[in-house]
Amino acid sequence: MVGVKKKMVTLVSSDGVEFVVEKRVAEQSLFIKNALNEGGVEEKVMIPIPKVTSDTLSSVLEYCEKHASATEFQENEIEEWDKEYIEKADLDLLYYLLQASYSMSIMGLMELGAKKVASLIRGKSPQEIRELFNIKNDFTPEQEEEIRREMQWNYE
Amino acid sequence: MAQTKERRIRCDSSSAAETVADVEELLTKILVSVPPRSLVRFKCVSKHWLTLISDPGFFRRQTHQKSKISGFFSSKTEDEFFKSIALRDREIPSGNPFKTINDSFADGSKLRILQSCNGLFLCHIPIVDVLEEGKHHPLYVVNPTTNQFRALSCPSSEAWDPFMFREERLGLVSATPPVPLVVKNIPLDFGSCPTEWPRLAQRYFGESGGHLYLIETYQHSLPDSNNAFCCLLPLSPRGKDNEVEDSSTDDVLLLMPGKVIYYNLRNNTFKTSVEFANKKLF
Structure with missing residues (x-):
């Protein structure tokens, strides 16, 4: 933090931890950007981030920080960074990041997380998917058989 | 932002996953990135998933996904079978999927790609016989991913x-x-x-x-x-x-x-x- 004084905002996670970050970093989230625009208050802004715990928020902000200065990097550098960033997130964090990106409106992170989940679930059987997402199979055996038959010639 | 905290033990990941799948927008975002082959199978998961995946709007989103072309097929090669040509530094899956298709014709006929759409090819076998010329050529829809092809039969x-x-x-x-x-x-x-x-x-x-x-x-x-x-x-x-x-x-x-x-x-x-x-x- 040298030279010009940077505008800072304070984000408060759902478990009460405060994160002081630069405004331009926080504004990677459209939710925060809108909140700041509506508030109009310049100094000592405190924004509660509901439903996002401090662990998740810390990781989200790491993403935001990188992408706030994305112009300093080459496109493929950012791509590479994204890849590593999402790779190192464990399964729990991945889902929490997705939820956070949704509630905080961070499109890039949502896209990144969704792609990662997609790559994890590809090739799984419908039963494995149901177990993973705790989904109830609400088809009758006949209906399921019919869907199976109809899709047969496409790929199976 | 120097927050270093011991990572708390979270509740099991399936409940986190469950919450994600409950948000329709997130689920859609995930599913549009799933390759079509898996996606077709996922129609069996539940009625909700079937509705979501079968929706024409969903299909449009999926096909409009920014995807990079990894290569293309060319039939104009000396080998007389389709050759996949890689673009950029992307890898083409090993083995030529079309060779087996060509070989499956006992008379050695060669398929020719006429058009392609969404990873499927429309092919025909050119008829050499002059007497047969001008007749309706049998057409095939070929899926190079699964190596399957289906003849479009003329109705009886x-x-x-x-x-x-x-x-x-x-x-x-x-x-x-x-x-x-x-x-x-x-x-x-x-x-x-x-x-x-x-x-x-x-x-x-x-x-x-x-x-x-x-x-x-x-x-x-x-x-x-x-x-x-x-x-x-x-x-x-x-x-x-x-x-x-x-x-x-x-x-x-x-x-x-x-x-x-x-x-x-x-x-x-x-x-x-x-x-x-x-x-x-x-």
């Missing part, structure tokens, strides 16, 4: 009634899936119609609203006798219970010489939409 003659839709000179033969629904013309032994095979005027192989279409328009040498030959291959199941659905989504617009007609796939009805004053233009 008894199922074909040339007197149907005489006005429009179009006919319809339907078959139960997985045989494609075929809208067909080609009058056989039909009064004033010419004996020679009609000339292929245009061919369209493409996807629209979650369905794959092959539409061929033929033209006779006789003036004003135009025929459309249309094969419809459903990519997604058309449920029997969705008849309340707006039937206009089942309209196919066919450009015929001199006019544009609506063909409704559900009711098998035709409606002239526009007639051009200057027929020579089209």
